[in-house]
Amino acid sequence: MPEGHTIHRLAEEHLARFGGHAVRVTSPQGKFSDSAALLDGQVLHTVDAHGKHLFLGFADSGWVHIHLGLFGKLGFGTTPAPPPTETVRLRLVNHAHYADLRGPTTCALITDPEKRAIHERLGPDPLRNGDDPDRAWRRVSRSRTTIAALLMDQKVIAGVGNVYRAEVLFRHGIDPYRAGKDLTRAQWDAIWADLVALMREGVRNNRIDTVRPEHTPEAMGRPPRVDDHGGEVYVYRRAHLPCHICGGEIRTAGLAARNLFWCPACQKP
DNA sequence: AGCTCATGGCGAG
DNA sequence: TCGCCCTGAGCTG
Numbered sequence: 635m636p637e638g639h640t641i642h643r644l645a646e647e648h649l650a651r652f653g654g655h656a657v658r659v660t661s662p663q664g665k666f667s668d669s670a671a672l673l674d675g676q677v678l679h680t681v682d683a684h685g686k687h688l689f690l691g692f693a694d695s696g697w698v699h700i701h702l703g704l705f706g707k708l709g710f711g712t713t714p715a716p717p718p719t720e721t722v723r724l725r726l727v728n729h730a731h732y733a734d735l736r737g738p739t740t741c742a743l744i745t746d747p748e749k750r751a752i753h754e755r756l757g758p759d760p761l762r763n764g765d766d767p768d769r770a771w772r773r774v775s776r777s778r779t780t781i782a783a784l785l786m787d788q789k790v791i792a793g794v795g796n797v798y799r800a801e802v803l804f805r806h807g808i809d810p811y812r813a814g815k816d817l818t819r820a821q822w823d824a825i826w827a828d829l830v831a832l833m834r835e836g837v838r839n840n841r842i843d844t845v846r847p848e849h850t851p852e853a854m855g856r857p858p859r860v861d862d863h864g865g866e867v868y869v870y871r872r873a874h875l876p877c878h879i880c881g882g883e884i885r886t887a888g889l890a891a892r893n894l895f896w897c898p899a900c901q902k903p
Numbered sequence: 904a905g906c907t908c909a910t911g912g913c914g915a916g
Numbered sequence: 917t918c919g920c921c922c923t924g925a926g927c928t929g
Contacts, residue, residue: 707924796911
């Protein structure tokens with residue numbers, strides 16, 4: 635369930651539970667066993683997150699680079715840790731806490747230069763203080779690619795996933811098929827500022843809520859959304875349901891191998 | 904038990 | 917653009 639807000643939250647959670655302590659590192663599933671043996675007993679001293687990439691910094695051996703992909707999950711608990719199931723790629727344990735990583739696309743031990751190379755190929759991240767929206771704007775404003783695809787391109791902007799892309803385009807009334815170069819600078823600045831606010835709230839609440847106060851279920855007199863991703867949204871996974879604002883039907887279509895959702899009435903070409 | 908789908912991303916063609 | 921990788925929940929039978 636990972637967009638950038640999840641990863642930044644996980645970074646903080648690792649630091650809170652494991653930072654400054656020696657950590658027992660194992661790979662019950664076996665695919666990370668060699669690196670786990672190298673790391674076992676070292677101190678986790680720092681963490682980092684950029685977009686959907688998580689980095690755990692160990693004192694001597696470099697960084698554990700984790701990317702959850704679509705299916706990956708991290709589960710935390712307090713010791714004693716239960717017997718690991720066979721899908722646990724990485725388990726961290728200290729005196730008080732454990733963390734189990736399952737199903738990641740990436741779990742690898744990397745060096746400082748390798749970590750730097752990952753940062754270099756990622757665009758600015760709305761959740762990284764000081765990241766520069768101009769870098770993203772330069773690419774967006776010169777591209778004939780649709781803004782929906784550009785928002786999902788981690789080289790352009792890091793951390794936005796399928797939910798935030800659909801929701802931020804709705805909130806700004808922008809047709810997802812509009813070319814990047816047809817956005818105005820003011821529109822891009824507003825999208826970036828909105829993503830900073832929305833994603834920070836996502837980190838805080840551990841869910842994605844994008845519905846403005848005046849459109850919440852309470853304010854509109856409709857039942858709260860019940861869905862496995864939790865948050866209140868305008869269009870994401872609401873195909874064929876009525877738009878909260880105009881009542882028109884939410885549309886869905888495939889775009890770049892993902893499902894896109896939008897309201898054609900509220901998001902004019 | 905088997906199918907489908909999911910907040911992701913890579914490489915081959 | 918497609919196939920593939922990773923896991924698990926929620927269906928259907």
